[in-house]
Amino acid sequence: MLMAVKNNLKLIFSYFILNIKKEWKYKASFFMQLIMMIVNDLFFIIQWVIIFNLVDNIGGYGFNETMLLWGIAAGGYGWCHALFGGAWNIKDIVYDGKLDVYLTQPKSVLLNVCCSSTEIAALGDIAYSFIVLAIIGAPWWWYLIMPFAGILAGLVYVSVYVVFTSLCFYIKRGDAIAKSVEGTLNKSGNYPPAIYNNVVKAIFYTVIPVAFYTFVPAQFMFLTFNIWAVLGAVGFTALWVILAFAMFKMGLKKYNSGNLMGGRL
Secondary structure, X not given: OHHHHHHHHHHHHHHHHHHHHXXXXXHHHHHHHHHHHHHHHHHHHHHHHHHHHHOOOEOOEOHHHHHHHHHHHHHHHHHHHHHOHHHHHHHXXXXXXXXXXXXXXXXXXXXXXXXXXXXXXXXXXXXXXHHHHHHOOOOHHHHHHHHHHHHHHHHHHHHHHHHHHHHHHOOOOOHHHXXXXXXXXXXXXXXXXXXXXXXXXXXXXXXXXXXXXXXXHHHHHHHOOOHHHHHHHHHHHHHHHHHHHHHHHHHHOOOOOOOOOOOOO
């Protein structure tokens, strides 16, 4: 079991380094994507400066706490798109019958697909998660926690997307559902949880786990550290990862090959 985990981590890291090397050939584009993503993220700070000049807090969340949510969300989005950017190609690969080349490889099909691509702009989101900490004057140990919180949030994000985009194996335009869920996850996690009613919160703790994307990490990893809540978040994330693999594996049984000749280096 431990050896399998070690091998998969090695595969993820190897893919990431290879993808970075490919993009590094075009240095101007590489840095432009990073800078533009950071600038784009920084613009959102303006709206919260204006809002918190009008009100002291929103459901107990002030400017710093809200910015922390945005930092975790940016980190989660960044890590999952940097390490598993290929997950957003699943629909095209399935619909065009291009999974064949992945099926011939000894490693996990889903892991190979997800790691096959890296979005360079996502590195800007990762950098922004630390910039946010600097802006709010966070204590030094928050910088140590942010990578863990970001990776955990990223695993939740990509797992949820894979679970719902696996519907592509069964129905045409199944990816539309995945995009809708992704939009909810990405947007809703940036705002103080107090603005949502109990019904919405119930959904955010189960079907669309927005709470475990940002709310729980922000509250129990940074604001009021609680080891049991952190362990619970890790366990919940693991369940979504397992569900993602299970849904994709079941979907493969419905896959129709495109009979295309091809290979990957």
